[in-house]
Amino acid sequence: MPPIPGSGLAKGLAVTLRTMTRKTVTAQYPEVQPELPPRTRGVIGLFEENCTVCMLCARECPDWCIYIDSHKETVPAAVPGGRERSRNVLDRFAIDFSLCMYCGICIEVCPFDALFWSPEFEYAETDIHELTHERDKLREWMWTVPEPPALDPGAEEPKEIAAARKAAEKAAAAAAAAAAEAQEDQP
Ligand code: SF4
Numbered sequence: 001m002p003p004i005p006g007s008g009l010a011k012g013l014a015v016t017l018r019t020m021t022r023k024t025v026t027a028q029y030p031e032v033q034p035e036l037p038p039r040t041r042g043v044i045g046l047f048e049e050n051c052t053v054c055m056l057c058a059r060e061c062p063d064w065c066i067y068i069d070s071h072k073e074t075v076p077a078a079v080p081g082g083r084e085r086s087r088n089v090l091d092r093f094a095i096d097f098s099l100c101m102y103c104g105i106c107i108e109v110c111p112f113d114a115l116f117w118s119p120e121f122e123y124a125e126t127d128i129h130e131l132t133h134e135r136d137k138l139r140e141w142m143w144t145v146p147e148p149p150a151l152d153p154g155a156e157e158p159k160e161i162a163a164a165r166k167a168a169e170k171a172a173a174a175a176a177a178a179a180a181e182a183q184e185d186q187p
């Protein structure tokens with residue numbers, strides 16, 4: 001059967017009318033910032049104090065876009081007659097975000113919790129070289145890393161918190177014992 005003249009136009013108008021009554025989903029970025037999920041992979045922050053320069057992240061990065069330089073320093077013995085120790089000192093830590101594919105492997109493999117995801121994504125550059133973020137810039141991203149989500153009810157207490165709590169309890173008990181002793185000594 002041949003199509004009714006004007007049916008195509010009517011169909012098109014019906015689609016237009018249906019769409020006009022629907023709620024708009026257009027994001028008004030950059031006037032309105034998007035509401036990103038908490039675990040968004042925007043940029044990587046470096047918590048330098050935790051980094052031992054073990055090189056695991058650089059070795060595991062599939063894109064070879066983590067650049068680390070370091071040197072060794074000798075730490076004198078803690079006690080007389082003890083052994084000197086050597087430790088790695090970080091000279092350079094940089095990530096080239098023009099190569100990074102945001103796989104998160106570096107963050108997963110870091111054994112010392114020195115790398116974190118931040119949801120920040122506004123760091124586009126007109127010069128590609130500027131996408132290599134050096135340690136100072138990577139540190140600045142740390143301030144934008146969200147707090148970790150709360151533990152599940154009934155989850156095991158993390159060992160760092162348990163150790164800190166035990167140390168605080170021990171210190172409080174020692175302080176209380178010292179105060180009691182001082183009171184007993186008073187005439
Ligand atoms: S997220 Fe993946 S690609 Fe990017 S620096 Fe880390 S390991 Fe390399």
Ligand code: SF4
Binds near residue numbers: 050056111
């Ligand atoms: S894996 Fe972690 S501790 Fe090791 S070099 Fe990378 S950031 Fe530093």
